[in-house]
Amino acid sequence: MLRREYRYVLPVSMEEYKVAKQWMLSYEVYEGLEKDEGIRLLQYNNCNNNGKHEIYTLCSFDFESKIPQFVQMLLKMFFPDVEPVMHQESTVVGEKTNTVFWGPNLFKDNLRLEISSVVMEDLGTTDNAHEVPSDEWANTEVVNVDFANDPLSFKSYEEDYDVTMYASEDKTRGPYKEGWLDELKSKEKPKYVCVYKLVTCKFKWFGIDRIFREKVVYTTTQIIMEFYRKMICLFDAWGKLTIDDVYDEQNKTEL
Secondary structure, eight states, X not given: OEEEEEEEEESSOHHHHHHHHHHHHHXXXXXXXXXXXXXXXXXXXXXXXTTEEEEEEEEEEEOGGGSXXXXXXXXXXXXXXXXXEEEEEXXXXXXXXXXXXXXXXXXXXXXXXXXXXXXXXXXXXXXXXTOOOHHHHTTOEEEEEOTTTSOOOTTTOOGGGOTTTOOXXXXXXXXXXXXXXXXXXTSSSOOOEXXXXXXXXXXXXXXXXXXXXXXXXXXXXXXXXXXXXXXXXXXXXXXXXXXXXXXXXXXXXXX
16 A cells, blocks of 8 residues: 655635635536546535535546556556446545545456545645544655646646746736745735645555556646646636635536
8 A cells, every 4th residue: 555645835825725626626527528538427416514515526537548558558458358447436525525536347446546635724834634543644655746846747738737837817826936935935915725635545466566556646646736737727717706606606507
């Protein structure tokens, strides 16, 4: 099993993050449907649970295009007749999100990727934000990520979502070049949150389990970084919305 905690500091307030994240979830689903990336929404619940807003989604998607070529080769070699489909189950309650991926046909119980997210108004300084048991936390690697300037694979890079070149229409956001975090800290009333993502990957396949886990986690973190870059660059689309605006639109839309 591989477990790491990734810390993403983002230049938004807590309220802005709530709006942006929820807006982006819908945006990503519809974008995937329009691009015919094999995304299928199997279940969607948007409700109030004991006074807390809860959103549950269950999707399936074709993941072959999102994994390294050598893994694609292995899958075709050992599972030539099995459709490369993954399921994604997500539950969002307040500032906490839990997402689980598994392959019902391809890997059965041999692959499970879990991503737990907690958002805090700090700069990545909270130790063990997920309250992992101390013996497990001692073996958890912590990685601080610069969402704007850390390397993004050539395959994932899109110039339209390059935050180092982005500036909002009102010129209040961006660009986020090297040193952006120090510049943010120097402001009189800086806006920031840190998203703590605990990534746990379990995979059993004799001979390649270790390298496969590393590749899966690496690919996952690239997708997350791509998501946050896109979110920031789409500020003009969601920046004037409230969380109720987003919920109302989701309730009106037949997903």
